[in-house]
Structures are given as structure tokens and as C-alpha cells.
Amino acid sequence: MNAILSVDHARRTFGGLIAVNDVSFDVREGELLGLIGPNGSGKTTMLNLISGALKPTAGEIRLKGERLSGRSAHHIARQGVARTFQLVRILPSMTAEENVMAGAVFARNRLWGSDARALARTLLARVGLEGRADMAVSAMTYIDQKRIELARALASDPRVLLLDEWLAGLNPTELKIGIALIDDLRREGRTIIMVEHVMDAIRTLCDRCVVMNTGSKIAEGDVAEVLADPQVVRAYLGDDEDA
């Protein structure tokens, strides 16, 4: 398997709580991997370990064989890992374009000035915000703010894109648009890890998925098979007798 990202026995504790418990998985180049599991199962913590927002207590994370774990979030971003947040984080006092340009600054090939601006305009159009570059993001709807966050992540031309419930909170019409947008990124060959609760999206978009429950990986593989796995079904029903 041609792994671009390897998570190798990653562990993260908070005091006595084991939020991520010796989790290992590989992500293939060009793959859209779903990371799913009930609330509190450690998905966001896993993304935080990959992006460097948190350091693992033990274990290793590698991008193309190079160790990321233990490095700063800034370094990891520079290596080509970009993310969106479960709760949208953009700069409300700035325009759409300025927010996206901020992402280009962390690019592997740093862009400035007119180059960053041109890229920002292209990406805003890409996520469906053509002609709104100068709008203050505080005046924008929730889905449009999410689009900006996605465009900002794309501005760094990431080798691995991490999406933390990017589809959450969208109405059914917006959801269709959002799924089509992610599908577009997949077709373009982006490597993506998608944390998601919207099962339709997981089924439609993902090549494979990894399932977590109470910090541990409980299943991995083909989406249909994994979702039919009795242990996964039990985890989602909140029956933790096997946990």
C-alpha cells in the first residue's frame, strides 16, 4: 500500500482519560478516508494529533515516512497538512479573500501579495463564492463561512486535508452542495481524512473508513462492510458492553 500518512500506535491521554488509545492506520495517496465513531470517541483528538494541535503521549505519525509527531503545528502545516475545525474558525473582521489568503501564507510554496490574491479568488470561485471576495465574513451565512474555511485550507495546497465534521449543521440543500464539493476534491486526487456523522456522506464519498469507539479503533475497511459490523452497530447504539 502506498501510504502517504501513517498513524502508528498513537496515544493521547488527558489526566486519567485515554482519548486516543494506541490507534494505527494508514492513509493512501489520493484516498478519502472516513473517520467515524460516536461522540467522544476521540476523532477530533486524532485530527489534533495529526495536525500538531496536540502532541501524542506515545506513538508516531509520519507523512511520507517523515516524522510529524512531536513537531509544531506550524511545521506540520508547512509539511502539507491542512484542516478545517468542528466549530468554524475564521477571522470575522476580515474579508473572504483575506481569510483565504491567510491560508496561502502557510503553503509549502509560500505565496504573497498578488499571487496569494489570485489564488484566493480562484479558490473562492471553486467553493461557490465567486464575486464575494470583498465581503466581510461576519456578514456571511454559516455554509458560506464553511466554504471560506475550506478554501483557506486548500490555499496551502495540502498533501493531506483534514475535515472535522465539515458537513455538520447544513440543511438538506446545502448538504448536497457540500457533498458535491468534497466529491470534487476527491476526484481531483486530494488525500482527505473526513470526520463525519452524516452517514450518507460517508457512504457516498469514502473509499474506506476507520471506526473509533472510546478512544480505540474498533474497525477499518470497506465502508459497507464496516457499517454492517455488529461491533460498530453496537457502538453507535451506545451499547458499550464490549468496550
Ligand SMILES: Nc1ncnc2c1ncn2[C@@H]1O[C@H](COP(=O)(O)OP(=O)(O)O)[C@@H](O)[C@H]1O
Ligand atoms: N483538551 C482536552 N482536555 C481534556 N479532555 C479532552 C480534551 N479534548 C478532548 N477531550 C476528551 O477526549 C475524549 C474524546 O474527545 P474528542 O476527540 O473530541 O471526541 P469526538 O471528536 O470523537 O467527539 C472526550 O472524552 C473528551 O472529553
Ligand SMILES: [Mg+2]
Ligand atoms: Mg469531534
